[in-house]
Amino acid sequence: MSTQEFAFTPYPDLPKSHYLNVAYGLKSWLFTTDHKRIGILYLLSITFFFALGGLYATAIRLELLTPAGDMVQPDTYNRLFTMHGILMVFFFLVPSIPAVLGNFLLPLMIGAKDVAFPRLNLASWYMYMFGAGFTMYALFMGGVDTGWTFYTPFSSTYSNSYVAAVAVGIFINGFSSIFTGINFMVTIHRMRAPGMTWSRLPLFVWSHYATSLIMVLGTPVLAITIVLLAMERVFKLGFFDPALGGDPVLFQHLFWFYSHPAVYIMILPSMGVISEIIAAFSRKPIFGYKFVAFASMGIAILGFLVWGHHLFVSSQSLYAGLIFSILSMLVAVPSAVKVFNWTATLYKGSIEYSTPMFYALGFIGLFTIGGLTGLMLATIGIDVHVHDTYFVVAHFHYIMVGGALMGYLGGLHYWWPKITGRMYPGFWSHLSALIIFLGFNLTFFPQFVLGYLGMPRRYHSYPEEFQILHILSTAGASILAVGYIIPLVYFIWSLKYGEVAGDNPWDAVGLEWQTTSPPSLHNFDEIPVVDFEPYDYVEHEPVERPYRYSRSEA
Amino acid sequence: MSEQHASEHEHGLKFYWLVLFALLILTWVTYGAALIDFGHPWSDLVALAIAVTKATLVVSFFMHVKGATSMIKMSAVGGFFWLLIFFAFVLADVLTRPGMRDFF
Numbered sequence: 001m002s003t004q005e006f007a008f009t010p011y012p013d014l015p016k017s018h019y020l021n022v023a024y025g026l027k028s029w030l031f032t033t034d035h036k037r038i039g040i041l042y043l044l045s046i047t048f049f050f051a052l053g054g055l056y057a058t059a060i061r062l063e064l065l066t067p068a069g070d071m072v073q074p075d076t077y078n079r080l081f082t083m084h085g086i087l088m089v090f091f092f093l094v095p096s097i098p099a100v101l102g103n104f105l106l107p108l109m110i111g112a113k114d115v116a117f118p119r120l121n122l123a124s125w126y127m128y129m130f131g132a133g134f135t136m137y138a139l140f141m142g143g144v145d146t147g148w149t150f151y152t153p154f155s156s157t158y159s160n161s162y163v164a165a166v167a168v169g170i171f172i173n174g175f176s177s178i179f180t181g182i183n184f185m186v187t188i189h190r191m192r193a194p195g196m197t198w199s200r201l202p203l204f205v206w207s208h209y210a211t212s213l214i215m216v217l218g219t220p221v222l223a224i225t226i227v228l229l230a231m232e233r234v235f236k237l238g239f240f241d242p243a244l245g246g247d248p249v250l251f252q253h254l255f256w257f258y259s260h261p262a263v264y265i266m267i268l269p270s271m272g273v274i275s276e277i278i279a280a281f282s283r284k285p286i287f288g289y290k291f292v293a294f295a296s297m298g299i300a301i302l303g304f305l306v307w308g309h310h311l312f313v314s315s316q317s318l319y320a321g322l323i324f325s326i327l328s329m330l331v332a333v334p335s336a337v338k339v340f341n342w343t344a345t346l347y348k349g350s351i352e353y354s355t356p357m358f359y360a361l362g363f364i365g366l367f368t369i370g371g372l373t374g375l376m377l378a379t380i381g382i383d384v385h386v387h388d389t390y391f392v393v394a395h396f397h398y399i400m401v402g403g404a405l406m407g408y409l410g411g412l413h414y415w416w417p418k419i420t421g422r423m424y425p426g427f428w429s430h431l432s433a434l435i436i437f438l439g440f441n442l443t444f445f446p447q448f449v450l451g452y453l454g455m456p457r458r459y460h461s462y463p464e465e466f467q468i469l470h471i472l473s474t475a476g477a478s479i480l481a482v483g484y485i486i487p488l489v490y491f492i493w494s495l496k497y498g499e500v501a502g503d504n505p506w507d508a509v510g511l512e513w514q515t516t517s518p519p520s521l522h523n524f525d526e527i528p529v530v531d532f533e534p535y536d537y538v539e540h541e542p543v544e545r546p547y548r549y550s551r552s553e554a
Numbered sequence: 555m556s557e558q559h560a561s562e563h564e565h566g567l568k569f570y571w572l573v574l575f576a577l578l579i580l581t582w583v584t585y586g587a588a589l590i591d592f593g594h595p596w597s598d599l600v601a602l603a604i605a606v607t608k609a610t611l612v613v614s615f616f617m618h619v620k621g622a623t624s625m626i627k628m629s630a631v632g633g634f635f636w637l638l639i640f641f642a643f644v645l646a647d648v649l650t651r652p653g654m655r656d657f658f
Contacts, residue, residue, distance in 0.1 A: 217633065253647070304636070304639060305639065305643070308643065311647075315651065316651075317646075317647050318650075319646065319650040320643065320646045320647035324643075
């Protein structure tokens with residue numbers, strides 16, 4: 001194709017028929033079984049809960065501007081950080097990538113018309129909303145003050161807040177996760193297009209397979225734990241309260257048996273997104289594809305064996321602590337395999353600094369900091385020193401926000417043209433990615449220092465010498481908030497005014513880019529036959545040449 | 555698919571009533587066993603043995619795992635293996651706490 005020809009390529013038009021215009025009206029959305037529309041329903045829902053969780057975070061950071069607890073009462077502060085944690089973990093992070101991007105892309109990536117159980121897929125969204133309804137009820141009635149971890153016997157015996165309502169909400173929401181996990185596993189096993197062998201699956205699909213495994217095996221344990229908690233609270237049956245003959249550490253075992261693997265539910269899909277972005281914008285196949293794929297499975301399995309590192313300062317025995325410490329070190333191996341392989345993929349790649357790539361590179365750096373501080377916390381001697389301090393808060397925010405959320409935003413920017421058929425403004429998207437990166441580090445890096453100096457988490461007042469670090473953190477949070485608002489504005493703007501993207505604006509490989517943008521109701525006119533290897537960037541000729549966004553977004 | 559469908563319903567309705575009857579009998583056995591003091595830790599072990607028998611009946615017949623495909627059997631075994639992991643690690647904690655040797 002000559003330069004002359006390329007320069008005069010007309011803008012593409014949106015396809016005449018696609019999943020967004022096959023039917024109109026509220027009913028067509030609320031009763032849809034199309035995986036793409038269900039993905040959009042989830043997108044809208046989790047964005048709402050992210051914003052709500054963000055408001056709680058704002059209140060927390062404002063309170064911590066001054067050493068005295070002068071904005072809210074201690075009990076109110078307890079409710080603020082509890083609701084922040086519950087909304088962000090259960091109603092944003094866990095469903096974020098799997099339920100939005102996974103739902104939308106997984107069938108497209110394997111060449112299927114839909115997921116294996118489309119109605120179960122819709123049911124998962126209703127379960128999510130139903131669970132969210134209970135949680136919102138508790139929120140309006142005054143919230144919960146137990147921390148998102150619901151530790152007993154405080155939650156089962158002493159708390160006067162709406163523990164039962166939130167417990168029911170999380171219990172119901174868990175089924176949404178289980179439904180999604182079952183659906184993905186069966187879809188990957190049974191609905192791959194001809195030629196789409198396991199060794200040709202995109203790494204996004206591999207990571208969702210590993211995530212589904214955790215969802216199906218772990219979430220029922222959380223449900224059981226919550227039922228036991230509710231039975232102790234309502235019927236005074238002794239499971240966790242020593243006064244009733246129970247063991248409070250048993251609650252911690254049960255809770256973290258799900259909740260530590262839940263961290264991998266958040267981060268594994270994000271790792272899948274990063275693999276796709278790194279390959280697409282380095283124009284190279286992923287270095288060590290099989291190692292990265294098996295590392296996902298390794299993380300899913302090993303991730304179930306490390307929960308006891310949350311219990312080092314409970315009355316867990318030293319012997320068990322030792323085992324959990326060693327196993328926690330081991331889980332770093334597959335995580336490191338991924339980071340090294342992404343870095344090796346970048347080596348000598350034709351790197352393009354697109355907006356998704358900004359997020360992917362940010363992810364690698366921030367996830368590495370989060371992971372390495374995780375190793376510090378897996379060392380019993382250090383954990384005893386910094387347990388329940390801001391060091392831990394900083395560590396898990398580097399994983400959950402610096403890792404999972406950066407991956408989610410990167411994925412959203414990468415596949416937005418596929419989802420909507422339109423592009424977003426390149427300048428603003430680059431700017432917001434930079435603002436988020438800077439704001440994030442300014443918010444959470446000072447918290448490492450705060451924690452190491454002894455500032456405990458979940459306190460609304462503190463000694464004056466910590467104030468400067470808290471001010472830095474609050475300033476960072478303000479910048480971070482601006483960074484999050486900008487994409488919200490330009491994504492909405494792009495729905496009407498964004499330029500038409502074309503089917504494959506990034507010149508990327510993968511089946512999802514071989515169909516129209518937005519895709520048709522059944523994804524493909526004909527079921528594709530896969531005769532190319534994954535990330536075949538050297539040999540694979542794109543199906544359709546890109547238009548003006550091919551390499552620059554400008 | 556049709557073979558699987560047939561294997562799921564190879565037992566008549568009468569058979570399922572028999573399984574239900576066995577489960578009800580075992581529930582009474584559980585109640586009866588709770589009234590007898592077998593001594594520590596045998597009371598717990600007897601109750602667990604009855605519970606495992608009941609679970610085996612439910613999983614094998616009501617959930618049609620007996621006679622199902624290898625993949626379904628493997629999934630069921632995987633679930634129980636995960637439960638075993640949980641028990642093993644919790645016991646690694648509980649049984650090695652200071653004072654537990656005296657308890658036993």
